[in-house]
């Protein structure tokens with residue numbers, strides 16, 4: 001079981017179903033109690049349940065230059081569609097438009113043929129807001145931008161970085177992503193910068 005008060009991301013394994021029941025913000029996936037939102041882990045002692053206290057307080061409007069943590073909802077060849085989960089470095093909740101899009105040309109500095117080669121559903125991505133209005137556009141063209149957590153397409157467990165690929169510790173499958181330089185560290189409050197050449 002992880003330490004109470006730890007900051008957790010969607011998909012983090014918090015405990016086993018033998019230790020705790022799933023509660024608010026968690027679910028039981030094959031015997032693992034997994035977080036479904038960003039927030040702080042705590043144990044509801046009355047219900048013996050793993051719960052998450054969401055990391056949100058004052059609502060905020062997103063602006064150009066903000067660094068955001070997003071979850072990928074849909075990927076096409078030309079576009080990645082995501083939900084904004086958190087604004088880095090703040091305790092503010094995003095209000096208004098929470099649908100963020102990355103155009104294929106804004107994924108990386110190098111040419112990307114299809115967005116499907118770089119992101120998959122469920123990826124947790126650090127991105128920089130390039131246009132807040134009228135529709136939220138973000139970019140991941142920078143070393144410290146990209147996915148900070150990705151899951152195996154087969155078994156849904158978090159992938160571990162191994163050289164230039166990500167590997168599943170359960171089934172051994174390898175997958176490719178546009179990763180942030182600090183992939184896997186869970187730094188949701190680090191600011192990211194685009195470095196377009």
Ligand SMILES: [Zn+2]
Pocket residue numbers: 152153154155156157168169170171172173
């Ligand atoms: Zn796997």
